[in-house]
């Protein structure tokens with residue numbers, strides 16, 4: 001999982017994402033999914049990984065669009081992006 005340094009609003013607009021609220025069942029706190037994440041075939045948002053650990057976070061993913069693939073290439077170079 002990659003954490004691209006992008007503007008949250010642009011990320012949401014580009015991938016048609018929605019920030020949702022994650023209610024952690026362990027600590028009973030709420031965490032919005034407002035951290036941009038990038039996978040090879042999808043892009044999304046993740047809630048903050050807090051003291052409860054990675055198992056208690058939420059990730060929302062959507063398939064990557066053409067613009068996301070271009071960003072992927074910027075991060076890993078032309079060859080990596082097409083693999």
Ligand SMILES: [Zn+2]
Nearest residue numbers: 024026027052
């Ligand atoms: Zn928690």
